[in-house]
Amino acid sequence: MPDWTPPTQVNLVDLGFMDSRSKLIDLAAFLDRVQRAGQEGDFRVQALKNAIALLSQDQPQRAKDVLLSFSDPSSTPVEKAAMQGAIGAYKK
Amino acid sequence: MNYIEPHGHMVSRTTDDYERMAIAGCQAICEPAFWAGFDRASADGFYDYFRQITEYEPKRAAKFGIQHYSWLCINPKEAEDLALADDVIALIPQFIDKPGVLGIGEIGLNKNSRNELKIFEQHVQVAQDYDALVLIHTPHLEDKLKGTRLIVEALKNFPKIKPERVIIDHVEEHTIDHVLDHGFWAGITLYPESKCTPNRAIDMLEQRHAEQIWMNSACDWGISDPLAVPKTMQAMRQRGWTTEMIQRVAWDNPRKFMGQCEKFKL
Numbered sequence A: 001m002p003d004w005t006p007p008t009q010v011n012l013v014d015l016g017f018m019d020s021r022s023k024l025i026d027l028a029a030f031l032d033r034v035q036r037a038g039q040e041g042d043f044r045v046q047a048l049k050n051a052i053a054l055l056s057q058d059q060p061q062r063a064k065d066v067l068l069s070f071s072d073p074s075s076t077p078v079e080k081a082a083m084q085g086a087i088g089a090y091k092k
Numbered sequence B: 001m002n003y004i005e006p007h008g009h010m011v012s013r014t015t016d017d018y019e020r021m022a023i024a025g026c027q028a029i030c031e032p033a034f035w036a037g038f039d040r041a042s043a044d045g046f047y048d049y050f051r052q053i054t055e056y057e058p059k060r061a062a063k064f065g066i067q068h069y070s071w072l073c074i075n076p077k078e079a080e081d082l083a084l085a086d087d088v089i090a091l092i093p094q095f096i097d098k099p100g101v102l103g104i105g106e107i108g109l110n111k112n113s114r115n116e117l118k119i120f121e122q123h124v125q126v127a128q129d130y131d132a133l134v135l136i137h138t139p140h141l142e143d144k145l146k147g148t149r150l151i152v153e154a155l156k157n158f159p160k161i162k163p164e165r166v167i168i169d170h171v172e173e174h175t176i177d178h179v180l181d182h183g184f185w186a187g188i189t190l191y192p193e194s195k196c197t198p199n200r201a202i203d204m205l206e207q208r209h210a211e212q213i214w215m216n217s218a219c220d221w222g223i224s225d226p227l228a229v230p231k232t233m234q235a236m237r238q239r240g241w242t243t244e245m246i247q248r249v250a251w252d253n254p255r256k257f258m259g260q261c262e263k264f265k266l
């Protein structure tokens, strides 16, 4: 495989700040909305809150850690597929 | 700039999509056999589906100057029914020598069940018997991590299957290293909601220096975007990627992987 040429440096904050800001406010509003509706006990909302806590770490592997926090940690196959789809968060 | 769409379920797309992809620079589309959005009642449904992806779709693509290739299997969503799976696997030899068929795929796991794993291993055996390339689907969302690990484990029982002839698709930040570090190719799927955005894909490509990775839209019957690859190429440009490096991901890499099958000519 030929050598890797890194991209020329661009201002990634210019490129991504407004989009991230918007997604963060959307997330905040979602938490407000489910709380007002009394639905914050849902395990998926709890999973989101657990994942949010991982954002304040120092290492640049937040995306990986968030994905790991939503994942089924077990390692043996299940006896039978009870459904076809997935939910997005592992129910303990 | 020209590109290859290495994973598109064109049976679910309109002819307008072929036209838009051609205008965007798509030169070849590869269509893995997958779920049709509903469970088929019998192997006859798969017989017709295999005819569709090996005979009819190549003609539809050719009208727009696009080459069309395909992969064969019963997908993991329908593999919980072992009798049906056996009947479908028995159809593969009739189709595997057709001109555009590249290998076995997209096999893999969906809910990480014992039956899915059993049928996955049967398919890998077929690939080993025919010395075919393998394209693997990893499960969605919370099931992906476990499924990816089970798949990598299971492949260790097939010493004749070379990792560089296997692509494990739909990787994300928590699975990509496991796949690449075992010598397999990795596919990144650009899916609006459930998989990966262009920026996340580019992050992973940069982390792994774009080696043994392709990206695809996996456009199908669900919410998906057949132009996700060219849109990501544009995002690469905005992030300072050179034309050569964009071409490596969108063209050279899929060409290198699929070129291991002599039927792939591009």
Ligand SMILES: [Zn+2]
Pocket (backbone or CB within 6 Å): B007, B009, B032, B034, B106, B137, B218
């Ligand atoms: Zn697919």
